[in-house]
Amino acid sequence: MAALTRWDPFRDLMSIQNELNRLFGRTFAGEEGLATGAWLPAIDIYETKDRFVVTAELAGIEPGEVEVSVEDSVLTIRGERKFYEDVSDESFHRVERRYGAFQRSLSLPATADAERIEASFDKGVLTIEVPKVEEAKPKKIAIKAKA
Numbered sequence: 001m002a003a004l005t006r007w008d009p010f011r012d013l014m015s016i017q018n019e020l021n022r023l024f025g026r027t028f029a030g031e032e033g034l035a036t037g038a039w040l041p042a043i044d045i046y047e048t049k050d051r052f053v054v055t056a057e058l059a060g061i062e063p064g065e066v067e068v069s070v071e072d073s074v075l076t077i078r079g080e081r082k083f084y085e086d087v088s089d090e091s092f093h094r095v096e097r098r099y100g101a102f103q104r105s106l107s108l109p110a111t112a113d114a115e116r117i118e119a120s121f122d123k124g125v126l127t128i129e130v131p132k133v134e135e136a137k138p139k140k141i142a143i144k145a146k147a
Contacts, residue, residue, distance in 0.1 A: 039098030
């Protein structure tokens with residue numbers, strides 16, 4: 001027995017929009033797009049009990065070529081993936097990876113402790129750990145009696 005699925009007209013529109021984005025992305029980000037560096041690394045963001053974690057795919061980029069900064073509760077990752085310097089353009093049969101400068105900016109929630117952020121780099125994946133601020137605990141106030 002087949003499951004019934006509710007028809008959503010916007011799902012079809014989103015499908016068309018995604019196809020157009022894919023089409024124009026390939027057309028306008030051809031060799032010129034590679035030279036100008038219009039690309040964004042894929043990121044994942046998840047939350048644990050005591051921190052937020054951001055991971056970014058940065059294959060082919062050295063850790064020293066990546067900058068992580070925080071300003072006004074905005075976490076910014078920037079860097080550049082350089083194109084092959086030792087291979088002539090005529091030698092390529094296909095180029096599917098994106099090259100050039102990139103920048104990703106993410107707003108941090110009010111519960112993020114921007115002073116204790118740590119970043120690490122392993123196997124082409126940048127991991128940024130953003131600890132949460134300690135919750136304000138109720139404090140008992142002693143009442144003093146006047147004599």
